[in-house]
Amino acid sequence: MSASWPCVRVPLGDRAYDIVIGHGALAELPRRLGSLAKRKCVYVLTDETVARFHFNPLAALLGQHGYAALHLSLPAGEGTKSFETLGRVLDWLIREGAERSDVLIAFGGGVIGDLGGLAASLMKRGMGFVQVPTTLLAQVDSSVGGKTAVNAPAGKNLIGAFYQPKLVIADTSLLSTLPRLQLAAGYAEIVKYGVINNAGFFDWLEKNGPRVMALDADSVAHAVKVSCQSKAGIVTEDETETGVRQLLNLGHTFGHALEAANQYRDDLVHGEAVAIGMVMALAYSARLRLAPSQDVQALINVLEAAGLRTGYPGGGRFAPDILVRLMKDDKKARGGKVPLILARGIGESFIYPDADLSDVEAFLDSHRGHAGAK
Numbered sequence: 411m412s413a414s415w416p417c418v419r420v421p422l423g424d425r426a427y428d429i430v431i432g433h434g435a436l437a438e439l440p441r442r443l444g445s446l447a448k449r450k451c452v453y454v455l456t457d458e459t460v461a462r463f464h465f466n467p468l469a470a471l472l473g474q475h476g477y478a479a480l481h482l483s484l485p486a487g488e489g490t491k492s493f494e495t496l497g498r499v500l501d502w503l504i505r506e507g508a509e510r511s512d513v514l515i516a517f518g519g520g521v522i523g524d525l526g527g528l529a530a531s532l533m534k535r536g537m538g539f540v541q542v543p544t545t546l547l548a549q550v551d552s553s554v555g556g557k558t559a560v561n562a563p564a565g566k567n568l569i570g571a572f573y574q575p576k577l578v579i580a581d582t583s584l585l586s587t588l589p590r591l592q593l594a595a596g597y598a599e600i601v602k603y604g605v606i607n608n609a610g611f612f613d614w615l616e617k618n619g620p621r622v623m624a625l626d627a628d629s630v631a632h633a634v635k636v637s638c639q640s641k642a643g644i645v646t647e648d649e650t651e652t653g654v655r656q657l658l659n660l661g662h663t664f665g666h667a668l669e670a671a672n673q674y675r676d677d678l679v680h681g682e683a684v685a686i687g688m689v690m691a692l693a694y695s696a697r698l699r700l701a702p703s704q705d706v707q708a709l710i711n712v713l714e715a716a717g718l719r720t721g722y723p724g725g726g727r728f729a730p731d732i733l734v735r736l737m738k739d740d741k742k743a744r745g746g747k748v749p750l751i752l753a754r755g756i757g758e759s760f761i762y763p764d765a766d767l768s769d770v771e772a773f774l775d776s777h778r779g780h781a782g783a784k
């Protein structure tokens with residue numbers, strides 16, 4: 411029975427690991443822990459919201475197999491991804507006697523995963539690390555690939571390390587308690603994989619996106635699996651982002667500028683900004699006559715079917731000159747040029763190394779009131 415879960419292997423040599431996916435896949439955790447943890451005790455890092463819904467069943471499952479779950483539950487939200495909290499997590503691990511051969515389980519969204527991974531990498535120069543992502547975004551993106559970080563006052567993710575987990579378990583049944591907005595935000599990252607290099611998957615999303623959003627078990631599991639395969643493939647080729655891994659930033663240069671312009675307020679969460687950013691990237695590709703304009707519309711349709719906004723909120727704090735200045739800072743522009751991820755169409759993205767920011771600004775100006783704008 412345990413072997414029946416779909417599994418994606420991330421083939422990183424002696425650091426290779428499995429992503430086990432499916433409705434109820436958490437049941438696989440105790441068996442897998444047998445080869446990962448020396449002691450019958452694990453350290454579970456989580457946030458208060460996730461703990462409220464899901465900690466007791468996790469602790470019971472571990473208990474049935476003889477594992478004690480020591481846990482630390484932190485406030486939910488991006489504010490927890492801080493250097494101060496990292497210190498708190500390390501203090502807790504030291505106080506509770508964690509050894510290098512023990513396992514820290516990050517049980518939560520990307521915030522807990524990024525913080526937990528960094529803490530695990532530092533604890534006694536690297537203790538075992540397992541990701542049990544509980545948001546759709548974390549299941550398809552942040553739990554895979556080994557990027558860990560906390561934020562600094564000067565910017566997001568400035569303090570971090572590459573540290574791969576030994577196992578990821580994406581139990582899609584945990585998503586049933588996730589707010590709709592968070593689900594849509596994760597869905598935007600799923601669509602991203604189709605646009606990057608998988609037109610067939612994009613077609614599948616055109617038909618099955620509503621089933622994914624309705625949490626139909628087989629549809630979500632398929633979407634998570636294809637997304638993880640896609641991310642695993644790209645990460646394996648370029649673990650530390652010197653080349654092809656940059657494609658994963660599709661929609662993110664525009665998206666980060668929108669988030670920064672909005673001062674990271676939660677009326678525009680990351681996935682929403684990425685959705686708008688992807689439309690901008692494709693529309694800009696169309697302006698350069700690289701991509702057909704019907705592909706821009708196809709992207710808008712898929713995102714809007716999931717309830718995501720796609721229009722560029724043109725004025726005020728989002729004015730083109732402000733966004734371009736933020737893009738310049740984000741990418742450390744040289745000679746007024748920045749690298750952008752553009753596409754020749756759905757499934758055909760590429761690195762465009764020298765986008766001219768004055769042209770991008772003119773594009774943003776004309777993009778206001780675009781077909782997808784609301």
Ligand SMILES: NC(=O)c1ccc[n+]([C@@H]2O[C@H](COP(=O)([O-])OP(=O)(O)OC[C@H]3O[C@@H](n4cnc5c(N)ncnc54)[C@H](O)[C@@H]3O)[C@@H](O)[C@H]2O)c1
Pocket residue numbers: 457458459460463486487488491518519520521522524544545547548551552553554555556557558566567584585586587588589592595680
């Ligand atoms: N490491 C990477 O490669 C990578 C990639 C993308 C994003 N990230 C990071 O991930 C973070 C965003 O992750 P996120 O969107 O998962 O945010 P998050 O961890 O803040 O979770 C979003 C909200 O959902 C709640 N939540 C989580 N699981 C739930 C569940 N099952 N039911 C109900 N509520 C639940 C959380 O308590 C939180 O309030 C950012 O810090 C971002 O920088 C990292």
Ligand SMILES: [Zn+2]
Pocket residue numbers: 551599662680684
């Ligand atoms: Zn993202």
